[in-house]
Amino acid sequence: MKIAVAQLNFHVGNFESNTQKIINKIQDAKNQCVDLVVFSELAVCGYPPRDFLEFNDFINSCLDSIDEIASYTRGITVIVGAPSRNETGHGKPLFNSAFILSEGKVQKHIHKTLLPTYDIFDEYRYFEPNREFEVVEIKGVQVGVAICEDLWNVGNNPLYTQTPAIALKEKGAKLIVNIAASPFSYQQDAERKEVLKENAEKTGLPIVYCNHVGAQTELIFDGGSFFMNKNGEVASQESFFEESLIINDVDISSGEFKAGSIQSGSKIQLIHDALVLGIKDYFKKLGFKKAIVGLSGGIDSAVTFALAARALGSDNVYGILMPSQYSSDHSVEDAKALAENIGAPYDIIAIKDIYDAYDEKLKPIFKGLPFGLAEENLQARIRGVLVMAASNKFGHIVLNTSNKSEAAVGYGTLYGDMCGGLAVLGDVYKTDVFELARYINKDEEVIPENTIVKPPSAELRPDQKDSDSLPDYDVLDAVLFEYIENRKGPRELVALGYDEALVTRILKMVNINEYKRYQTPPILRVSHKAFGMGRRMPIVAKYLL
């Protein structure tokens, strides 16, 4: 059987565009004499549709799209994801379904059994789980259709009480097709292959895996769809971060596909490519072209600016340099050098006069209290107001430059440097930001060397360094990783060997800053635990430390 996997970049709610993309790929597949073409989970509406699923009008549009797509399926079988209505009279009102289309109509729909409801996933919010299994005959082959998480009830983390792959095997499946919407993290491709290998091994069946590609606000889908032999080996794989259609032939008797190319990439390379796509799709799908970045001369704004230039083009990124009386000379020079290396426009606005205007008005209210946090934040907020004024005037989107270490410990000013439409580095620890800068510079100096080597500083008071307020970033990031990504509590962190005073200091900073993170722009997710929709902590609470 000749099978095509269509790895496409859908736009949530854009039925016209999504449907057209699907129809085009069906035609391509037909032209190449394909028997079965597979599209990803909830392809017709895009993933994740979130609370759009609660709107009847939205579900009607999904089902209209399915009918339209079905009319193009003479001589070919199509598997495509869409929601379907639960007509049983009890349970959630929808199923997350795979529609099997051929001969111009809907032949069947198969519902998702395991509904991921953790981290960024909320599927039981909308969908009723499937409870009965059946296979679908395509070109004489019994095919078991599974939807993403259906293959993720794995040995070391059996989150569910059912294992659909085994149920499908028992029903006679000779091949498993998995349609997915599996978001990127830098470990995800390896984990996916591991998890699907476990399914192949325990069923002895080959697997066709079709993933989304493209970014939807904070979530980036990396694609990397593949054909897996029954022994768990990947036979061929589609590219990461771009649309494609790959075709393979399965030999059902041997359970093997034809061998082709396999994808891989280093952690930093994957994060780099993911962030570029994340920025690109955010702008494109919202209908914007240009970004504004406040350039401090520091590494976070430099990396953000360079990534934005790669995503949008050098002409479409605009830097604003806003030195204060506490800015060092090199900060302006480094920021200018960055913009010039990139060939991007920039302006300089010194903020001292504006600062003085505030100071004049606040002095009588502050009644002689000394310079402190209020005045430091004031500078950051003046910069926030300036970039937002430019954003409103020119209609460009401000990119936020906070990194994950800062976001974690609250080392940033709400409505100041924490402003923006999208946070590019909010899921990248500071230590990885340095590596990203090196990666960006691998062929030529884009980010000035001095920006990379100088000690990080917020420059909000004389001779300030990050290290005055924070532990060294390598230590900080290690503890944060255990607390954020691995959900180790304070007692467990101490048991891991971390100094108790250090743990207390870091965790307290993280905890008291939940209120700030609540108001952060959406953060492009590149790890398996990002701030935002995947991490839901109370603001008002007594924390364990």
Add this chain to the structure above:
Amino acid sequence: MKIAVAQLNFHVGNFESNTQKIINKIQDAKNQCVDLVVFSELAVCGYPPRDFLEFNDFINSCLDSIDEIASYTRGITVIVGAPSRNETGHGKPLFNSAFILSEGKVQKHIHKTLLPTYDIFDEYRYFEPNREFEVVEIKGVQVGVAICEDLWNVGNNPLYTQTPAIALKEKGAKLIVNIAASPFSYQQDAERKEVLKENAEKTGLPIVYCNHVGAQTELIFDGGSFFMNKNGEVASQESFFEESLIINDVDISSGEFKAGSIQSGSKIQLIHDALVLGIKDYFKKLGFKKAIVGLSGGIDSAVTFALAARALGSDNVYGILMPSQYSSDHSVEDAKALAENIGAPYDIIAIKDIYDAYDEKLKPIFKGLPFGLAEENLQARIRGVLVMAASNKFGHIVLNTSNKSEAAVGYGTLYGDMCGGLAVLGDVYKTDVFELARYINKDEEVIPENTIVKPPSAELRPDQKDSDSLPDYDVLDAVLFEYIENRKGPRELVALGYDEALVTRILKMVNINEYKRYQTPPILRVSHKAFGMGRRMPIVAKYLL
């Protein structure tokens, strides 16, 4: 059997305080010769604990608390909510449980069957559902213990495939005890009574209903616990919005309790009381005392300020008046009159000089582009910076004053009037804000009459009125209610009889402003669909309009 219902205000994660409260009420109940004392759902850790539940250290603290509480149960039976570990080896790692304690130890735990995963609820994110039913014998009575949602699989909305009340009845229950954490909305008490009545009627059993009270960030729990006779009539009910312990006797043969008082309140009265508690608990549980409000002379800031004064005391609210060149004379006079009526301190900071300092710097960048949105937002953002400077200097929390109508259509400036630690009116439509103002003034003029009767204006350009940009609030709020609360899509709204152009205009405003609401402070929830955790819409998407 003599039963006490302890309706308490817990603090999420504050095990010491929560445990002590529970132990104190057990002692009170013992002193009154009570047989059974009932505490609410997840009482030991507070509700909702959210992703704290993913921390082992947190679960250990819950179980330690249960052991401590158990040691106080000689001569009395206690039902209290806490998470428990799922030891079956598959499924989610926890259950949401009711612990039955007596004779100094844990006798049993019963797990929650129906896990609400919609609106603000995420329970299947953490918990495995119960699948087997059993009753508990207390003083010779077979008691069926249910946890909150377990009684909510109701006829007109059967969200689940099981109905625990019927299963418990079949197991021989003569009485149902429901421990809950059911957040307030202004319709909730009536709906709860209706839903529990359906359970009483279909089982013929009396019900003891114990609810949380108190606010947890955006969620306000109203209490209003009750004893319901087997015919569905409420026999007696605890107060709204305050802690209490009420005791009643059940006659198992008749299925009736002793009659006592019942609570009720008008929509606006309930919203008023809920918001006062919401503000009070936000400050108290975070360890703050004082609030800052930017006073514009308009009705939203006036109502916010008055509610804050009731929650925190007149001395603990501080108003900052920040007139610009576009502010009318009456705006300052009205704001001063408000602060003086309340007896609260205030300061006045004219923003023109600061505005001019920005203008001077932005002029060369803006290259002669005319006054517009950027300059309007600039004024709002200068005010945001000023209130935040005062917040940082004095350590007080800024209260956000945006109402739900504004938040819906994006009629507000991000980082300007949208700033603050807590949004007091973000779930109150403008038409209800007027009613709240009248309610606040029912005994004496707190909010100046002129603030209530003048046409709403943002005063960001000469002679501006809200009605220049927005439909009349009564029309706007009606359409918003159908779209937000009732999830009616554009085609359905037109079918309901609303003008198509009006629907298009309003829905487009709502949709394009998801990015602003993403960065809004937490909003006190008073309706059944508030912006925030209960409404999860994509930012990047093509909307139906």
